Amino acid sequence: MPRRVLARRRPDILSIVFSALEGREVCVVVHSDPGLRGLRGRVVLETRNCIIVEDARGRRRCVEKRGALLAFKQGAGAWVLVRGEEILGPLWERLRRLERGKGVVELVRAGEERRYTGCEASGEDV
Numbered sequence: 001m002p003r004r005v006l007a008r009r010r011p012d013i014l015s016i017v018f019s020a021l022e023g024r025e026v027c028v029v030v031h032s033d034p035g036l037r038g039l040r041g042r043v044v045l046e047t048r049n050c051i052i053v054e055d056a057r058g059r060r061r062c063v064e065k066r067g068a069l070l071a072f073k074q075g076a077g078a079w080v081l082v083r084g085e086e087i088l089g090p091l092w093e094r095l096r097r098l099e100r101g102k103g104v105v106e107l108v109r110a111g112e113e114r115r116y117t118g119c120e121a122s123g124e125d126v
Helices: 010-017 091-100 104-110
Strands: 025-031 040-046 050-054 060-064 068-074 078-083
Touching: 010 068, 010 078, 025 050, 025 060, 060 068
Parallel strands: none
Antiparallel strands: 025 040, 025 068, 040 050, 050 060, 068 078
C-alpha cells in the first residue's frame, strides 16, 4: 500500500483525471470486488470502464473503474486518490466533457468532502 497520500487538492486530482493513465503506478484502495483491494502495479491499458493493471509478477488484472477508489502515484513518492467514477471513459471523452463544462469536474467537486487522507481504507465503500 502507498505510504504517503496527498491531501485532496483540486489541481492534483485534475492532473490525473485529464491526463493519460497508461504507464502510471496505481494502487486499488477500495473496490466492490474484494479480490482487487490492495492490488498495486502499472496501468498498461485503459478502456471506457476499466483499467488493465500489471503487477510486479507480470500478471494483468482488469480493474473496473466504477465502484473503485484508486491511488495514483504523482511526482516524487506522493499519491493522489481518485474515485473511479471521475475517470470513466477514455481520455478524449473526459477532455470533451471538460470543454463542455460538465461531467467530470462536477464529479470531482461532489467528491471533495468524501476524500480519504490516508491510503488505508476504513472498510466503507466509495
